[in-house]
Amino acid sequence: MNETTAAREFPAALDKLRSHRSVRQFTNEPVSDECLEAIISTAQRASTSSNLQSYSVIVVRDPERRKQLSPLCGGQAQVTDCPVFLAFCADLNRAKVLCEASGYAFSARFIEYFLVAVTDATIFGQTALAAAEALGLGGCMIGAARNHPEEISQLLQLPPLVFVVFGMTLGHPRTDQKVTLRPRLPLAAIMHHEQYDSSKWQSAHAAYDGAMKATGIYDGRRIDLSRRVEKWQDVTPEGAYGWIEHSARRWIDPAAQRRQLRPFFDKQGFGFE
Ligand SMILES: Cc1cc2nc3c(=O)[nH]c(=O)nc-3n(C[C@H](O)[C@H](O)[C@H](O)COP(=O)(O)O)c2cc1C
Structure with missing residues:
Protein backbone atom coordinates (compact mmCIF):
# COMPACT_ATOMS: atom_id res chain seq x y z
CA MET A 1 0.00 0.00 0.00
CA ASN A 2 1.28 3.53 -0.60
CA GLU A 3 0.04 7.00 0.22
CA THR A 4 -1.61 7.60 -3.18
CA THR A 5 -3.89 4.58 -3.08
CA ALA A 6 -4.31 3.83 0.62
CA ALA A 7 -7.71 5.50 0.93
CA ARG A 8 -9.34 3.80 -2.04
CA GLU A 9 -11.50 0.71 -1.98
CA PHE A 10 -10.79 -2.10 -4.40
CA PRO A 11 -12.74 -5.09 -5.65
CA ALA A 12 -12.07 -8.38 -3.84
CA ALA A 13 -9.73 -9.71 -6.55
CA LEU A 14 -7.46 -6.70 -6.17
CA ASP A 15 -7.75 -6.78 -2.40
CA LYS A 16 -6.31 -10.28 -2.46
CA LEU A 17 -3.33 -9.20 -4.56
CA ARG A 18 -2.86 -6.11 -2.41
CA SER A 19 -2.71 -8.14 0.78
CA HIS A 20 0.28 -10.19 -0.39
CA ARG A 21 3.03 -10.83 2.13
CA SER A 22 5.75 -13.44 2.08
CA VAL A 23 4.97 -16.32 4.44
CA ARG A 24 7.95 -18.14 5.91
CA GLN A 25 6.33 -20.15 8.69
CA PHE A 26 3.75 -22.84 8.15
CA THR A 27 1.40 -25.16 10.00
CA ASN A 28 1.79 -28.93 9.69
CA GLU A 29 -1.25 -29.14 7.41
CA PRO A 30 -0.26 -30.72 4.08
CA VAL A 31 -1.00 -29.18 0.68
CA SER A 32 -3.09 -31.66 -1.29
CA ASP A 33 -2.22 -32.75 -4.82
CA GLU A 34 -5.54 -31.35 -5.95
CA CYS A 35 -4.71 -27.95 -4.48
CA LEU A 36 -1.25 -27.97 -6.00
CA GLU A 37 -2.57 -28.88 -9.42
CA ALA A 38 -5.12 -26.05 -9.17
CA ILE A 39 -2.31 -23.63 -8.33
CA ILE A 40 0.01 -24.76 -11.12
CA SER A 41 -2.69 -25.02 -13.77
CA THR A 42 -3.86 -21.50 -12.83
CA ALA A 43 -0.28 -20.25 -13.17
CA GLN A 44 -0.18 -21.77 -16.64
CA ARG A 45 -2.90 -19.31 -17.66
CA ALA A 46 -0.39 -16.45 -17.26
CA SER A 47 0.94 -14.72 -20.34
CA THR A 48 3.94 -16.43 -21.89
CA SER A 49 6.29 -15.21 -24.63
CA SER A 50 4.90 -16.34 -28.03
CA ASN A 51 3.02 -19.08 -26.14
CA LEU A 52 6.34 -20.93 -25.91
CA GLN A 53 5.87 -21.76 -22.19
CA SER A 54 9.61 -21.97 -21.61
CA TYR A 55 9.40 -23.05 -17.98
CA SER A 56 9.08 -26.05 -15.71
CA VAL A 57 8.35 -26.46 -12.04
CA ILE A 58 9.77 -29.19 -9.83
CA VAL A 59 7.54 -30.06 -6.87
CA VAL A 60 9.61 -31.23 -3.92
CA ARG A 61 7.60 -32.81 -1.11
CA ASP A 62 10.11 -35.39 0.15
CA PRO A 63 11.39 -34.09 3.56
CA GLU A 64 14.79 -35.69 2.99
CA ARG A 65 15.26 -33.92 -0.34
CA ARG A 66 14.12 -30.61 1.20
CA LYS A 67 16.65 -31.15 3.96
CA GLN A 68 19.32 -31.44 1.27
CA LEU A 69 17.96 -28.36 -0.49
CA SER A 70 18.08 -26.11 2.57
CA PRO A 71 21.89 -25.63 2.75
CA LEU A 72 21.85 -25.00 -1.01
CA CYS A 73 19.37 -22.17 -0.32
CA GLY A 74 21.34 -20.27 2.31
CA GLY A 75 20.33 -22.66 5.11
CA GLN A 76 16.85 -21.18 5.27
CA ALA A 77 14.70 -23.09 7.78
CA GLN A 78 11.53 -22.47 5.75
CA VAL A 79 12.83 -24.84 3.05
CA THR A 80 12.82 -27.77 5.48
CA ASP A 81 9.76 -26.58 7.43
CA CYS A 82 7.37 -26.01 4.53
CA PRO A 83 5.23 -28.91 3.28
CA VAL A 84 6.08 -28.22 -0.37
CA PHE A 85 9.03 -26.59 -2.10
CA LEU A 86 8.65 -25.54 -5.71
CA ALA A 87 11.64 -24.95 -7.98
CA PHE A 88 10.68 -22.63 -10.84
CA CYS A 89 12.94 -23.29 -13.80
CA ALA A 90 13.74 -21.57 -17.05
CA ASP A 91 13.46 -24.46 -19.51
CA LEU A 92 14.75 -24.53 -23.08
CA ASN A 93 15.40 -28.27 -22.99
CA ARG A 94 11.93 -29.06 -24.30
CA ALA A 95 12.38 -26.48 -27.07
CA LYS A 96 15.64 -28.11 -28.14
CA VAL A 97 14.22 -31.63 -28.18
CA LEU A 98 11.12 -30.55 -30.10
CA CYS A 99 13.12 -28.48 -32.61
CA GLU A 100 15.48 -31.36 -33.27
CA ALA A 101 12.59 -33.80 -33.67
CA SER A 102 11.29 -31.43 -36.36
CA GLY A 103 14.68 -31.43 -38.08
CA TYR A 104 15.91 -28.02 -36.85
CA ALA A 105 19.18 -27.33 -35.08
CA PHE A 106 18.60 -25.48 -31.81
CA SER A 107 21.07 -23.34 -29.93
CA ALA A 108 20.33 -21.01 -27.03
CA ARG A 109 23.26 -18.79 -27.94
CA PHE A 110 21.50 -15.43 -27.86
CA ILE A 111 20.68 -13.41 -24.73
CA GLU A 112 17.11 -13.18 -25.97
CA TYR A 113 16.59 -16.93 -25.36
CA PHE A 114 17.76 -16.50 -21.79
CA LEU A 115 15.47 -13.52 -21.25
CA VAL A 116 12.45 -15.29 -22.73
CA ALA A 117 12.87 -18.30 -20.44
CA VAL A 118 13.62 -16.28 -17.29
CA THR A 119 10.72 -13.90 -17.91
CA ASP A 120 8.32 -16.77 -18.57
CA ALA A 121 9.43 -18.70 -15.48
CA THR A 122 9.10 -15.60 -13.32
CA ILE A 123 5.62 -14.67 -14.49
CA PHE A 124 4.58 -18.31 -14.07
CA GLY A 125 6.00 -18.42 -10.52
CA GLN A 126 4.43 -15.14 -9.41
CA THR A 127 1.06 -16.23 -10.78
CA ALA A 128 1.40 -19.50 -8.85
CA LEU A 129 2.00 -17.56 -5.66
CA ALA A 130 -1.04 -15.35 -6.30
CA ALA A 131 -3.14 -18.47 -6.98
CA ALA A 132 -1.91 -20.09 -3.77
CA GLU A 133 -2.78 -16.96 -1.81
CA ALA A 134 -6.27 -16.93 -3.35
CA LEU A 135 -6.69 -20.44 -1.90
CA GLY A 136 -5.62 -19.27 1.56
CA LEU A 137 -2.10 -20.64 1.32
CA GLY A 138 1.08 -18.62 1.62
CA GLY A 139 4.65 -18.85 0.48
CA CYS A 140 7.93 -17.15 -0.12
CA MET A 141 10.11 -16.97 -3.21
CA ILE A 142 13.63 -18.27 -2.65
CA GLY A 143 16.21 -16.43 -4.74
CA ALA A 144 18.86 -18.18 -2.64
CA ALA A 145 18.13 -21.21 -4.83
CA ARG A 146 20.72 -19.61 -7.16
CA ASN A 147 23.44 -19.80 -4.46
CA HIS A 148 24.71 -23.20 -5.60
CA PRO A 149 23.41 -23.67 -9.14
CA GLU A 150 25.47 -26.76 -9.95
CA GLU A 151 24.50 -28.62 -6.79
CA ILE A 152 20.81 -27.78 -6.98
CA SER A 153 20.74 -28.83 -10.65
CA GLN A 154 22.30 -32.15 -9.69
CA LEU A 155 19.90 -32.72 -6.80
CA LEU A 156 16.91 -32.04 -9.05
CA GLN A 157 18.47 -33.89 -12.00
CA LEU A 158 18.08 -30.92 -14.34
CA PRO A 159 19.13 -31.52 -17.95
CA PRO A 160 21.16 -28.94 -19.95
CA LEU A 161 19.22 -25.78 -20.89
CA VAL A 162 17.27 -25.87 -17.62
CA PHE A 163 18.07 -23.97 -14.42
CA VAL A 164 16.31 -22.90 -11.24
CA VAL A 165 15.43 -19.19 -11.47
CA PHE A 166 14.00 -19.20 -7.93
CA GLY A 167 12.43 -21.57 -5.47
CA MET A 168 9.24 -21.13 -3.48
CA THR A 169 8.16 -22.42 -0.11
CA LEU A 170 4.45 -23.12 0.09
CA GLY A 171 2.04 -24.12 2.82
CA HIS A 172 -0.69 -23.05 5.19
CA PRO A 173 0.39 -19.88 7.02
CA ARG A 174 0.64 -20.03 10.79
CA THR A 175 -2.12 -17.93 12.28
CA ASP A 176 -0.54 -17.26 15.66
CA GLN A 177 1.64 -14.47 14.32
CA LYS A 178 1.05 -10.80 13.69
CA VAL A 179 0.40 -10.13 10.02
CA THR A 180 2.11 -7.04 8.67
CA LEU A 181 2.42 -5.93 5.09
CA ARG A 182 5.79 -4.62 4.05
CA PRO A 183 5.35 -1.07 2.70
CA ARG A 184 6.20 -0.40 -0.93
CA LEU A 185 7.75 2.64 -2.57
CA PRO A 186 5.49 5.59 -3.33
CA LEU A 187 4.25 5.56 -6.93
CA ALA A 188 6.33 8.67 -7.62
CA ALA A 189 9.46 6.52 -7.30
CA ILE A 190 8.52 3.92 -9.86
CA MET A 191 5.79 5.31 -12.13
CA HIS A 192 6.58 7.75 -14.93
CA HIS A 193 4.28 9.42 -17.40
CA GLU A 194 5.28 9.51 -21.05
CA GLN A 195 9.02 9.71 -20.32
CA TYR A 196 11.43 8.76 -17.56
CA ASP A 197 11.46 11.54 -14.98
CA SER A 198 14.32 11.68 -12.48
CA SER A 199 13.06 14.77 -10.66
CA LYS A 200 10.79 13.09 -8.10
CA TRP A 201 12.14 9.75 -7.18
CA GLN A 202 14.84 10.98 -4.78
CA SER A 203 12.33 12.54 -2.40
CA ALA A 204 10.02 9.55 -2.82
CA HIS A 205 12.83 7.27 -1.67
CA ALA A 206 13.54 9.47 1.32
CA ALA A 207 9.89 9.24 2.41
CA TYR A 208 9.94 5.47 1.96
CA ASP A 209 13.15 5.18 3.94
CA GLY A 210 11.32 6.72 6.90
CA ALA A 211 8.27 4.45 6.47
CA MET A 212 10.43 1.32 6.41
CA LYS A 213 12.46 2.49 9.40
CA ALA A 214 9.23 2.97 11.31
CA THR A 215 8.24 -0.70 10.81
CA GLY A 216 11.19 -1.69 13.03
CA ILE A 223 24.00 -5.90 7.49
CA ASP A 224 27.61 -6.19 8.69
CA LEU A 225 30.09 -6.04 5.82
CA SER A 226 33.24 -5.84 7.94
CA ARG A 227 34.35 -9.37 7.04
CA ARG A 228 33.43 -9.08 3.38
CA VAL A 229 34.45 -5.58 2.30
CA GLU A 230 38.00 -4.43 2.93
CA LYS A 231 38.40 -1.48 5.33
CA TRP A 232 34.63 -1.23 5.74
CA GLN A 233 33.32 0.39 8.90
CA ASP A 234 29.77 0.82 10.07
CA VAL A 235 29.50 4.60 10.44
CA THR A 236 25.73 4.90 10.08
CA PRO A 237 24.17 6.30 13.27
CA GLU A 238 21.34 4.28 14.86
CA GLY A 239 18.44 6.46 13.67
CA ALA A 240 19.79 6.77 10.12
CA TYR A 241 19.78 3.07 9.17
CA GLY A 242 16.79 2.55 6.91
CA TRP A 243 15.80 1.05 3.58
CA ILE A 244 18.37 3.05 1.60
CA GLU A 245 21.35 2.06 3.76
CA HIS A 246 20.14 -1.55 4.07
CA SER A 247 19.56 -1.86 0.33
CA ALA A 248 22.91 -0.23 -0.50
CA ARG A 249 24.66 -2.77 1.71
CA ARG A 250 22.81 -5.57 -0.05
CA TRP A 251 23.76 -4.25 -3.47
CA ILE A 252 27.45 -4.03 -2.66
CA ASP A 253 27.73 -7.21 -0.57
CA PRO A 254 30.18 -9.39 -2.51
CA ALA A 255 28.82 -12.55 -0.83
CA ALA A 256 25.36 -11.87 -2.25
CA GLN A 257 26.50 -11.57 -5.85
CA ARG A 258 26.42 -15.23 -6.87
CA ARG A 259 29.45 -14.76 -9.06
CA GLN A 260 29.59 -18.37 -10.17
CA LEU A 261 26.46 -17.98 -12.29
CA ARG A 262 28.10 -17.05 -15.58
CA PRO A 263 30.30 -20.19 -15.84
CA PHE A 264 27.28 -22.24 -14.76
CA PHE A 265 25.11 -20.77 -17.52
CA ASP A 266 27.86 -21.38 -20.08
CA LYS A 267 28.05 -25.01 -18.99
CA GLN A 268 24.29 -25.37 -18.98
CA GLY A 269 24.16 -24.34 -22.63
CA PHE A 270 23.07 -20.70 -22.46
CA GLY A 271 24.93 -18.17 -24.58
CA PHE A 272 25.02 -14.38 -24.19
CA GLU A 273 25.60 -13.12 -27.71
C1 LIG B 1 12.94 -13.41 -6.79
C2 LIG B 1 12.75 -13.30 -5.29
C3 LIG B 1 13.60 -13.99 -4.45
C4 LIG B 1 13.42 -13.96 -3.07
N1 LIG B 1 14.23 -14.70 -2.27
C5 LIG B 1 14.00 -14.76 -0.94
C6 LIG B 1 14.76 -15.64 -0.12
O1 LIG B 1 15.66 -16.36 -0.57
N2 LIG B 1 14.45 -15.69 1.21
C7 LIG B 1 13.45 -14.92 1.76
O2 LIG B 1 13.21 -15.04 2.95
N3 LIG B 1 12.71 -14.08 0.99
C8 LIG B 1 12.95 -13.99 -0.34
N4 LIG B 1 12.18 -13.20 -1.14
C9 LIG B 1 11.05 -12.46 -0.55
C10 LIG B 1 11.35 -10.96 -0.46
O3 LIG B 1 12.27 -10.72 0.57
C11 LIG B 1 10.01 -10.24 -0.18
O4 LIG B 1 9.13 -10.45 -1.26
C12 LIG B 1 10.23 -8.73 -0.01
O5 LIG B 1 11.02 -8.46 1.11
C13 LIG B 1 8.90 -8.02 0.18
O6 LIG B 1 8.19 -8.59 1.28
P1 LIG B 1 6.73 -9.16 1.09
O7 LIG B 1 6.76 -10.20 0.00
O8 LIG B 1 6.37 -9.78 2.43
O9 LIG B 1 5.84 -8.02 0.75
C14 LIG B 1 12.36 -13.19 -2.51
C15 LIG B 1 11.52 -12.48 -3.39
C16 LIG B 1 11.71 -12.54 -4.74
C17 LIG B 1 10.78 -11.78 -5.65
Whole structure:
Protein backbone atom coordinates (compact mmCIF):
# COMPACT_ATOMS: atom_id res chain seq x y z
CA MET A 1 0.00 0.00 0.00
CA ASN A 2 1.28 3.53 -0.60
CA GLU A 3 0.04 7.00 0.22
CA THR A 4 -1.61 7.60 -3.18
CA THR A 5 -3.89 4.58 -3.08
CA ALA A 6 -4.31 3.83 0.62
CA ALA A 7 -7.71 5.50 0.93
CA ARG A 8 -9.34 3.80 -2.04
CA GLU A 9 -11.50 0.71 -1.98
CA PHE A 10 -10.79 -2.10 -4.40
CA PRO A 11 -12.74 -5.09 -5.65
CA ALA A 12 -12.07 -8.38 -3.84
CA ALA A 13 -9.73 -9.71 -6.55
CA LEU A 14 -7.46 -6.70 -6.17
CA ASP A 15 -7.75 -6.78 -2.40
CA LYS A 16 -6.31 -10.28 -2.46
CA LEU A 17 -3.33 -9.20 -4.56
CA ARG A 18 -2.86 -6.11 -2.41
CA SER A 19 -2.71 -8.14 0.78
CA HIS A 20 0.28 -10.19 -0.39
CA ARG A 21 3.03 -10.83 2.13
CA SER A 22 5.75 -13.44 2.08
CA VAL A 23 4.97 -16.32 4.44
CA ARG A 24 7.95 -18.14 5.91
CA GLN A 25 6.33 -20.15 8.69
CA PHE A 26 3.75 -22.84 8.15
CA THR A 27 1.40 -25.16 10.00
CA ASN A 28 1.79 -28.93 9.69
CA GLU A 29 -1.25 -29.14 7.41
CA PRO A 30 -0.26 -30.72 4.08
CA VAL A 31 -1.00 -29.18 0.68
CA SER A 32 -3.09 -31.66 -1.29
CA ASP A 33 -2.22 -32.75 -4.82
CA GLU A 34 -5.54 -31.35 -5.95
CA CYS A 35 -4.71 -27.95 -4.48
CA LEU A 36 -1.25 -27.97 -6.00
CA GLU A 37 -2.57 -28.88 -9.42
CA ALA A 38 -5.12 -26.05 -9.17
CA ILE A 39 -2.31 -23.63 -8.33
CA ILE A 40 0.01 -24.76 -11.12
CA SER A 41 -2.69 -25.02 -13.77
CA THR A 42 -3.86 -21.50 -12.83
CA ALA A 43 -0.28 -20.25 -13.17
CA GLN A 44 -0.18 -21.77 -16.64
CA ARG A 45 -2.90 -19.31 -17.66
CA ALA A 46 -0.39 -16.45 -17.26
CA SER A 47 0.94 -14.72 -20.34
CA THR A 48 3.94 -16.43 -21.89
CA SER A 49 6.29 -15.21 -24.63
CA SER A 50 4.90 -16.34 -28.03
CA ASN A 51 3.02 -19.08 -26.14
CA LEU A 52 6.34 -20.93 -25.91
CA GLN A 53 5.87 -21.76 -22.19
CA SER A 54 9.61 -21.97 -21.61
CA TYR A 55 9.40 -23.05 -17.98
CA SER A 56 9.08 -26.05 -15.71
CA VAL A 57 8.35 -26.46 -12.04
CA ILE A 58 9.77 -29.19 -9.83
CA VAL A 59 7.54 -30.06 -6.87
CA VAL A 60 9.61 -31.23 -3.92
CA ARG A 61 7.60 -32.81 -1.11
CA ASP A 62 10.11 -35.39 0.15
CA PRO A 63 11.39 -34.09 3.56
CA GLU A 64 14.79 -35.69 2.99
CA ARG A 65 15.26 -33.92 -0.34
CA ARG A 66 14.12 -30.61 1.20
CA LYS A 67 16.65 -31.15 3.96
CA GLN A 68 19.32 -31.44 1.27
CA LEU A 69 17.96 -28.36 -0.49
CA SER A 70 18.08 -26.11 2.57
CA PRO A 71 21.89 -25.63 2.75
CA LEU A 72 21.85 -25.00 -1.01
CA CYS A 73 19.37 -22.17 -0.32
CA GLY A 74 21.34 -20.27 2.31
CA GLY A 75 20.33 -22.66 5.11
CA GLN A 76 16.85 -21.18 5.27
CA ALA A 77 14.70 -23.09 7.78
CA GLN A 78 11.53 -22.47 5.75
CA VAL A 79 12.83 -24.84 3.05
CA THR A 80 12.82 -27.77 5.48
CA ASP A 81 9.76 -26.58 7.43
CA CYS A 82 7.37 -26.01 4.53
CA PRO A 83 5.23 -28.91 3.28
CA VAL A 84 6.08 -28.22 -0.37
CA PHE A 85 9.03 -26.59 -2.10
CA LEU A 86 8.65 -25.54 -5.71
CA ALA A 87 11.64 -24.95 -7.98
CA PHE A 88 10.68 -22.63 -10.84
CA CYS A 89 12.94 -23.29 -13.80
CA ALA A 90 13.74 -21.57 -17.05
CA ASP A 91 13.46 -24.46 -19.51
CA LEU A 92 14.75 -24.53 -23.08
CA ASN A 93 15.40 -28.27 -22.99
CA ARG A 94 11.93 -29.06 -24.30
CA ALA A 95 12.38 -26.48 -27.07
CA LYS A 96 15.64 -28.11 -28.14
CA VAL A 97 14.22 -31.63 -28.18
CA LEU A 98 11.12 -30.55 -30.10
CA CYS A 99 13.12 -28.48 -32.61
CA GLU A 100 15.48 -31.36 -33.27
CA ALA A 101 12.59 -33.80 -33.67
CA SER A 102 11.29 -31.43 -36.36
CA GLY A 103 14.68 -31.43 -38.08
CA TYR A 104 15.91 -28.02 -36.85
CA ALA A 105 19.18 -27.33 -35.08
CA PHE A 106 18.60 -25.48 -31.81
CA SER A 107 21.07 -23.34 -29.93
CA ALA A 108 20.33 -21.01 -27.03
CA ARG A 109 23.26 -18.79 -27.94
CA PHE A 110 21.50 -15.43 -27.86
CA ILE A 111 20.68 -13.41 -24.73
CA GLU A 112 17.11 -13.18 -25.97
CA TYR A 113 16.59 -16.93 -25.36
CA PHE A 114 17.76 -16.50 -21.79
CA LEU A 115 15.47 -13.52 -21.25
CA VAL A 116 12.45 -15.29 -22.73
CA ALA A 117 12.87 -18.30 -20.44
CA VAL A 118 13.62 -16.28 -17.29
CA THR A 119 10.72 -13.90 -17.91
CA ASP A 120 8.32 -16.77 -18.57
CA ALA A 121 9.43 -18.70 -15.48
CA THR A 122 9.10 -15.60 -13.32
CA ILE A 123 5.62 -14.67 -14.49
CA PHE A 124 4.58 -18.31 -14.07
CA GLY A 125 6.00 -18.42 -10.52
CA GLN A 126 4.43 -15.14 -9.41
CA THR A 127 1.06 -16.23 -10.78
CA ALA A 128 1.40 -19.50 -8.85
CA LEU A 129 2.00 -17.56 -5.66
CA ALA A 130 -1.04 -15.35 -6.30
CA ALA A 131 -3.14 -18.47 -6.98
CA ALA A 132 -1.91 -20.09 -3.77
CA GLU A 133 -2.78 -16.96 -1.81
CA ALA A 134 -6.27 -16.93 -3.35
CA LEU A 135 -6.69 -20.44 -1.90
CA GLY A 136 -5.62 -19.27 1.56
CA LEU A 137 -2.10 -20.64 1.32
CA GLY A 138 1.08 -18.62 1.62
CA GLY A 139 4.65 -18.85 0.48
CA CYS A 140 7.93 -17.15 -0.12
CA MET A 141 10.11 -16.97 -3.21
CA ILE A 142 13.63 -18.27 -2.65
CA GLY A 143 16.21 -16.43 -4.74
CA ALA A 144 18.86 -18.18 -2.64
CA ALA A 145 18.13 -21.21 -4.83
CA ARG A 146 20.72 -19.61 -7.16
CA ASN A 147 23.44 -19.80 -4.46
CA HIS A 148 24.71 -23.20 -5.60
CA PRO A 149 23.41 -23.67 -9.14
CA GLU A 150 25.47 -26.76 -9.95
CA GLU A 151 24.50 -28.62 -6.79
CA ILE A 152 20.81 -27.78 -6.98
CA SER A 153 20.74 -28.83 -10.65
CA GLN A 154 22.30 -32.15 -9.69
CA LEU A 155 19.90 -32.72 -6.80
CA LEU A 156 16.91 -32.04 -9.05
CA GLN A 157 18.47 -33.89 -12.00
CA LEU A 158 18.08 -30.92 -14.34
CA PRO A 159 19.13 -31.52 -17.95
CA PRO A 160 21.16 -28.94 -19.95
CA LEU A 161 19.22 -25.78 -20.89
CA VAL A 162 17.27 -25.87 -17.62
CA PHE A 163 18.07 -23.97 -14.42
CA VAL A 164 16.31 -22.90 -11.24
CA VAL A 165 15.43 -19.19 -11.47
CA PHE A 166 14.00 -19.20 -7.93
CA GLY A 167 12.43 -21.57 -5.47
CA MET A 168 9.24 -21.13 -3.48
CA THR A 169 8.16 -22.42 -0.11
CA LEU A 170 4.45 -23.12 0.09
CA GLY A 171 2.04 -24.12 2.82
CA HIS A 172 -0.69 -23.05 5.19
CA PRO A 173 0.39 -19.88 7.02
CA ARG A 174 0.64 -20.03 10.79
CA THR A 175 -2.12 -17.93 12.28
CA ASP A 176 -0.54 -17.26 15.66
CA GLN A 177 1.64 -14.47 14.32
CA LYS A 178 1.05 -10.80 13.69
CA VAL A 179 0.40 -10.13 10.02
CA THR A 180 2.11 -7.04 8.67
CA LEU A 181 2.42 -5.93 5.09
CA ARG A 182 5.79 -4.62 4.05
CA PRO A 183 5.35 -1.07 2.70
CA ARG A 184 6.20 -0.40 -0.93
CA LEU A 185 7.75 2.64 -2.57
CA PRO A 186 5.49 5.59 -3.33
CA LEU A 187 4.25 5.56 -6.93
CA ALA A 188 6.33 8.67 -7.62
CA ALA A 189 9.46 6.52 -7.30
CA ILE A 190 8.52 3.92 -9.86
CA MET A 191 5.79 5.31 -12.13
CA HIS A 192 6.58 7.75 -14.93
CA HIS A 193 4.28 9.42 -17.40
CA GLU A 194 5.28 9.51 -21.05
CA GLN A 195 9.02 9.71 -20.32
CA TYR A 196 11.43 8.76 -17.56
CA ASP A 197 11.46 11.54 -14.98
CA SER A 198 14.32 11.68 -12.48
CA SER A 199 13.06 14.77 -10.66
CA LYS A 200 10.79 13.09 -8.10
CA TRP A 201 12.14 9.75 -7.18
CA GLN A 202 14.84 10.98 -4.78
CA SER A 203 12.33 12.54 -2.40
CA ALA A 204 10.02 9.55 -2.82
CA HIS A 205 12.83 7.27 -1.67
CA ALA A 206 13.54 9.47 1.32
CA ALA A 207 9.89 9.24 2.41
CA TYR A 208 9.94 5.47 1.96
CA ASP A 209 13.15 5.18 3.94
CA GLY A 210 11.32 6.72 6.90
CA ALA A 211 8.27 4.45 6.47
CA MET A 212 10.43 1.32 6.41
CA LYS A 213 12.46 2.49 9.40
CA ALA A 214 9.23 2.97 11.31
CA THR A 215 8.24 -0.70 10.81
CA GLY A 216 11.19 -1.69 13.03
CA ILE A 217 12.26 -4.25 10.43
CA TYR A 218 15.92 -3.29 10.67
CA ASP A 219 16.15 -3.42 14.46
CA GLY A 220 18.96 -5.85 15.22
CA ARG A 221 19.23 -6.74 11.53
CA ARG A 222 21.90 -4.38 10.23
CA ILE A 223 24.00 -5.90 7.49
CA ASP A 224 27.61 -6.19 8.69
CA LEU A 225 30.09 -6.04 5.82
CA SER A 226 33.24 -5.84 7.94
CA ARG A 227 34.35 -9.37 7.04
CA ARG A 228 33.43 -9.08 3.38
CA VAL A 229 34.45 -5.58 2.30
CA GLU A 230 38.00 -4.43 2.93
CA LYS A 231 38.40 -1.48 5.33
CA TRP A 232 34.63 -1.23 5.74
CA GLN A 233 33.32 0.39 8.90
CA ASP A 234 29.77 0.82 10.07
CA VAL A 235 29.50 4.60 10.44
CA THR A 236 25.73 4.90 10.08
CA PRO A 237 24.17 6.30 13.27
CA GLU A 238 21.34 4.28 14.86
CA GLY A 239 18.44 6.46 13.67
CA ALA A 240 19.79 6.77 10.12
CA TYR A 241 19.78 3.07 9.17
CA GLY A 242 16.79 2.55 6.91
CA TRP A 243 15.80 1.05 3.58
CA ILE A 244 18.37 3.05 1.60
CA GLU A 245 21.35 2.06 3.76
CA HIS A 246 20.14 -1.55 4.07
CA SER A 247 19.56 -1.86 0.33
CA ALA A 248 22.91 -0.23 -0.50
CA ARG A 249 24.66 -2.77 1.71
CA ARG A 250 22.81 -5.57 -0.05
CA TRP A 251 23.76 -4.25 -3.47
CA ILE A 252 27.45 -4.03 -2.66
CA ASP A 253 27.73 -7.21 -0.57
CA PRO A 254 30.18 -9.39 -2.51
CA ALA A 255 28.82 -12.55 -0.83
CA ALA A 256 25.36 -11.87 -2.25
CA GLN A 257 26.50 -11.57 -5.85
CA ARG A 258 26.42 -15.23 -6.87
CA ARG A 259 29.45 -14.76 -9.06
CA GLN A 260 29.59 -18.37 -10.17
CA LEU A 261 26.46 -17.98 -12.29
CA ARG A 262 28.10 -17.05 -15.58
CA PRO A 263 30.30 -20.19 -15.84
CA PHE A 264 27.28 -22.24 -14.76
CA PHE A 265 25.11 -20.77 -17.52
CA ASP A 266 27.86 -21.38 -20.08
CA LYS A 267 28.05 -25.01 -18.99
CA GLN A 268 24.29 -25.37 -18.98
CA GLY A 269 24.16 -24.34 -22.63
CA PHE A 270 23.07 -20.70 -22.46
CA GLY A 271 24.93 -18.17 -24.58
CA PHE A 272 25.02 -14.38 -24.19
CA GLU A 273 25.60 -13.12 -27.71
C1 LIG B 1 12.94 -13.41 -6.79
C2 LIG B 1 12.75 -13.30 -5.29
C3 LIG B 1 13.60 -13.99 -4.45
C4 LIG B 1 13.42 -13.96 -3.07
N1 LIG B 1 14.23 -14.70 -2.27
C5 LIG B 1 14.00 -14.76 -0.94
C6 LIG B 1 14.76 -15.64 -0.12
O1 LIG B 1 15.66 -16.36 -0.57
N2 LIG B 1 14.45 -15.69 1.21
C7 LIG B 1 13.45 -14.92 1.76
O2 LIG B 1 13.21 -15.04 2.95
N3 LIG B 1 12.71 -14.08 0.99
C8 LIG B 1 12.95 -13.99 -0.34
N4 LIG B 1 12.18 -13.20 -1.14
C9 LIG B 1 11.05 -12.46 -0.55
C10 LIG B 1 11.35 -10.96 -0.46
O3 LIG B 1 12.27 -10.72 0.57
C11 LIG B 1 10.01 -10.24 -0.18
O4 LIG B 1 9.13 -10.45 -1.26
C12 LIG B 1 10.23 -8.73 -0.01
O5 LIG B 1 11.02 -8.46 1.11
C13 LIG B 1 8.90 -8.02 0.18
O6 LIG B 1 8.19 -8.59 1.28
P1 LIG B 1 6.73 -9.16 1.09
O7 LIG B 1 6.76 -10.20 0.00
O8 LIG B 1 6.37 -9.78 2.43
O9 LIG B 1 5.84 -8.02 0.75
C14 LIG B 1 12.36 -13.19 -2.51
C15 LIG B 1 11.52 -12.48 -3.39
C16 LIG B 1 11.71 -12.54 -4.74
C17 LIG B 1 10.78 -11.78 -5.65
